[in-house]
Amino acid sequence: MSLSLDLKYTHLVSTRFEKFARKGDYLFNVRCPICGDSKKNKAKMRGFIYKKGNDLFYKCHNCAAGLSLGNLIKQIAPDLHKEYVLERYKTGEDGLSNRGHKAINIPTPRFDKLSTDLRYDNWERCDRLPAGHFCLNYLEGRKIPKEFYSKLYFTTNYQKLCDEINPNHGKEKLSADARLVIPYFNEYNVLTAVSGRLIINYVMLWYVPMIVKKNYCMAWTVSIPTKLSRL
Numbered sequence: 403m404s405l406s407l408d409l410k411y412t413h414l415v416s417t418r419f420e421k422f423a424r425k426g427d428y429l430f431n432v433r434c435p436i437c438g439d440s441k442k443n444k445a446k447m448r449g450f451i452y453k454k455g456n457d458l459f460y461k462c463h464n465c466a467a468g469l470s471l472g473n474l475i476k477q478i479a480p481d482l483h484k485e486y487v488l489e490r491y492k493t494g495e496d497g498l499s500n501r502g503h504k505a506i507n508i509p510t511p512r513f514d515k516l517s518t519d520l521r522y523d524n525w526e527r528c529d530r531l532p533a534g535h536f537c538l539n540y541l542e543g544r545k546i547p548k549e550f551y552s553k554l555y556f557t558t559n560y561q562k563l564c565d566e567i568n569p570n571h572g573k574e575k576l577s578a579d580a581r582l583v584i585p586y587f588n589e590y591n592v593l594t595a596v597s598g599r600l601i602i603n604y605v606m607l608w609y610v611p612m613i614v615k616k617n618y619c620m621a622w623t624v625s626i627p628t629k630l631s632r633l
């Protein structure tokens with residue numbers, strides 16, 4: 403879809419070039435609008451719009467400019483650029499894929515192995531806390547939907563918990579206080595990190611993260627992320 407959209411916009415901007423010629427289905431030769439091409443020879447056309455993957459790109463053999471079609475449009479026809487970006491979004495493109503990024507292959511999450519019931523001595527799942535517990539009061543105060551309580555934990559001693567989960571965490575300053583614990587999982591539902599949220603705001607270290615497995619960024623998403631965007 404993006405290729406036909408790119409072709410449509412190539413035609414729309416064709417009049418913005420000093421010289422424009424179609425050389426193939428997905429190949430166009432132009433006089434480079436970035437460097438102006440040759441000053442002496444008005445006939446020179448060393449810019450090419452060409453196909454790479456499912457997108458069109460621009461390359462000039464005089465100034466070596468290399469751009470996505472989107473960025474070329476931005477330079478030579480800024481009035482059309484917004485429209486182009488909007489149309490790419492509408493067709494399901496993210497507006498970024500036309501920059502030559504390689505597609506990121508994200509493995510399908512294996513929910514069958516979801517480890518929402520990790521057993522550690524030093525924490526308790528929030529949905530198992532007794533009614534009226536101050537951690538539950540905190541969750542209620544932050545309007546966390548009850549269906550997510552089973553995904554969150556409470557510890558009376560965050561330092562002990564971190565030592566238990568990962569004895570080699572290497573952190574010297576881990577608070578030995580009670581915290582709400584937010585676990586992080588990778589795509590295979592392996593615990594990769596935890597973050598301890600202080601329940602009583604009496605020091606600056608509200609959130610203290612601890613990485614269990616390296617090379618994973620910490621991100622927490624659920625089906626209703628807006629409700630949990632500020633834990």
Ligand SMILES: [Zn+2]
Pocket residue numbers: 434435436437438439449462463464465466467
């Ligand atoms: Zn050029």
